[in-house]
Amino acid sequence: MAMMPAAQAAGPISAKRYVATPQQSQWEMVVNTPLECQLVHPIPNYGDAVFSSRASKKINLDFELKMRRPMGKTANVSLISMPPPWRPGENAERVDQLHFYQQFDGYVGGQAAWGLLSELENGRYPTFSYSDWQSRNQRVEVSLSAVTFQSKYNVFSDCISNLLPYSFEDIAFTILHYDRKSVQLNKASQKRLGQIAEYIRHNADIDLVLVSTYTDSSLSKSESQTLSDRRAEELRKYFKELGLPEDRIQVQGYGRRRPVADNASPVGSDKNRRVVISLGRTQV
Numbered sequence: 001m002a003m004m005p006a007a008q009a010a011g012p013i014s015a016k017r018y019v020a021t022p023q024q025s026q027w028e029m030v031v032n033t034p035l036e037c038q039l040v041h042p043i044p045n046y047g048d049a050v051f052s053s054r055a056s057k058k059i060n061l062d063f064e065l066k067m068r069r070p071m072g073k074t075a076n077v078s079l080i081s082m083p084p085p086w087r088p089g090e091n092a093e094r095v096d097q098l099h100f101y102q103q104f105d106g107y108v109g110g111q112a113a114w115g116l117l118s119e120l121e122n123g124r125y126p127t128f129s130y131s132d133w134q135s136r137n138q139r140v141e142v143s144l145s146a147v148t149f150q151s152k153y154n155v156f157s158d159c160i161s162n163l164l165p166y167s168f169e170d171i172a173f174t175i176l177h178y179d180r181k182s183v184q185l186n187k188a189s190q191k192r193l194g195q196i197a198e199y200i201r202h203n204a205d206i207d208l209v210l211v212s213t214y215t216d217s218s219l220s221k222s223e224s225q226t227l228s229d230r231r232a233e234e235l236r237k238y239f240k241e242l243g244l245p246e247d248r249i250q251v252q253g254y255g256r257r258r259p260v261a262d263n264a265s266p267v268g269s270d271k272n273r274r275v276v277i278s279l280g281r282t283q284v
Contacts, residue, residue, distance in 0.1 A: 016132065017141040018046035019125065025147035029155050034202050037159035039152060041144055049144050051117065051156065055164040055199075063113040065106030065128060065142065072133040075100045079112070082125040084146060092127075095119070100130065120146045121153060164199060168281065171196050178273040180218070183230050185275070193238075196277065200242050208280035209244060211235045211251040214258060216269035221255065228253030231275060 020026070024044055031038035034055065041049040047067045053060055077098040083090035095115060100106045106128065108116065116126045127143040174196060176189035185193060200206050213231040215224040232251040239249045261268035 014137065015129075015139045015141050017143065018043050019127075019141075019143035020044055020145045020147070022145070022147045025145040025149075027149050027152035029152055029159070032155070032159045034162055034164045035199070037156055037163065039156040041149075043142060043144070046142055051113065053160045053163065054167065056167045057165060057170065059160065059163075061110070061113040061117075061160075063108040063116055065100075065108075067105060071100060071102040073102050075130040075133065077106070077128050077130040079108075079116075080127045080129055081119045082127045082143060084123055084125055087123070090124075095126070098128075100128075116144070117153065120144060120149045122146075164195075164202075166195060166199070168199070168203070168279070171199055172279045174277045176275045176277065177270060178231065178275070180216075180269075180273065181227065183227070183234050189275075193277075196279070197238075197242055200239075200244065200279075203281065205281040206244070206279055207248055207282050209239050209249050210276075210278040210280070211239075211249070212276045213251070213253045214260075214272060214274050214276075215256050216272040217256045217259070217263040218269065219256075225253060225255035228255045235275065235277075 020041070020043060025041075027039060027041050029038070030040050031052075036055065037053045039051040043049060046069075047065065050064045050066055052062050052064075077100050078094060079096040079098055081093045081095050083092065096112050098106075098108065098112075119126045123146045125143045125146060127141050129139055129141045132138040132140050171192075174192060176185050176192055178184065178189070179186050184190075200209075211232055213228045213235070215228050217224070219227065230253075232253040236246075236249050236251045240246055256263075256272070259268075259272045260274070261271040263269050263272055
């Protein structure tokens with residue numbers, strides 16, 4: 001008895017495609033702030049395609065294919081650039097090979113994520129193609145539609161260009177310095193304090209500011225404590241004027257206690273005339 005070829009035994013491979021029709025296709029800016037930009041494209045019966053970029057020292061981009069049906073196992077995924085239905089003469093092009101993991105949403109970062117935006121801007125349909133974990137004879141194809149993309153992409157690009165050039169982690173713990181015997185921070189520290197203030201204005205999640213002020217030993221113990229307390233109170237007023245509730249602002253003047261350098265040298269004294277600012281935020 002002749003044996004059936006393996007390819008025939010497995011049966012023909014079919015494809016189940018998820019894509020928004022031109023009438024369904026939507027791109028929406030759901031977050032547009034100096035802290036975060038987020039562009040979302042709903043894919044009917046599948047989930048959402050989400051591009052996001054966050055305030056940071058470096059320009060960044062993340063993409064997530066948020067699936068309503070989690071994968072049952074890790075899948076090898078082909079990323080293909082498909083021509084739109086109204087340009088049938090164009091060929092599909094393989095862009096990348098990815099891995100999606102059952103415990104995570106489909107994630108693409110860095111240059112590959114920028115590549116997705118480029119394909120969409122060119123009017124093409126980036127498509128994720130993988131074997132259905134429930135049926136090896138069926139492939140799943142998930143496409144991002146370029147319809148209505150360009151206008152929202154322009155808004156997304158403007159948002160990215162206006163992101164703050166620092167993240168929460170960059171300012172969560174900051175050491176600033178004072179001019180000698182002054183309650184005013186030096187110019188570099190004033191600029192840094194301005195960055196902290198700008199971040200706080202845009203982030204309602206900041207719920208705690210801890211301020212600790214220190215002096216050098218050029219004054220007496222009591223004078224140092226008085227100066228330290230004055231500096232602490234100036235910063236309390238500063239953060240209160242930013243809109244933070246007073247009970248979320250904790251300040252403490254330590255005078256000339258806890259030096260971090262030798263007060264016998266000018267450089268050491270400069271280091272000891274400092275304020276340490278720590279920020280806390282609501283964990284989402």
